């Protein structure tokens with residue numbers, strides 16, 4: 001049988017730990033945005049599971065949109081060039097925007113998103129990321145809502161991939177280094 005869990009060295013964050021933290025972040029967002037109809041923008045593809053869990057635990061009125069950008073391709077390190085593969089459908093001018101990401105790593109993706117979004121004149125912008133890996137930062141950027149700080153190891157699952165694989169793992173795990181050592 002082909003079981004993707006065999007490529008995982010160890011579980012970093014279990015399903016239960018993630019669910020508990022997502023509920024806390026959603027409580028923070030509820031407190032900060034109740035009555036403001038925030039526009040949550042999910043950065044595809046990595047954030048799709050986090051976005052789905054987060055918005056299902058938000059009791060307030062909110063609007064959702066999706067944008068797809070990619071910079072890692074099939075490699076374990078950023079290529080440095082961020083490419084838009086799907087743009088927003090909604091107008092964000094005057095809206096309270098929350099950008100939802102799975103991981104803030106080098107910061108290139110979120111700096112790019114921030115620049116792009118600011119130019120569209122929203123009322124406010126905040127960043128919400130499930131994972132933060134400050135050790136790899138190349139751009140001085142910080143998120144307003146952070147789920148967990150993670151060590152400098154290659155993590156997959158709960159939306160995060162390596163070469164488009166492992167997104168469907170229900171937990172976040174550290175990938176065995178031998179999986180990408182031949183790059």
Ligand code: PRP
Pocket residue numbers: 043044045046047069070071072073078101102103104105106107108109110161
């Ligand atoms: C990954 C991840 C974040 C970004 C973080 O996306 O989902 O969006 O990289 O890295 P950075 O801070 O170094 O920019 P990726 O480009 O792999 O696309 P994907 O979401 O489709 O997997």
Ligand code: MN
Pocket residue numbers: 043044045046047069070
């Ligand atoms: Mn991504």
Ligand code: MG
Pocket residue numbers: 046072073160161162
């Ligand atoms: Mg990726």
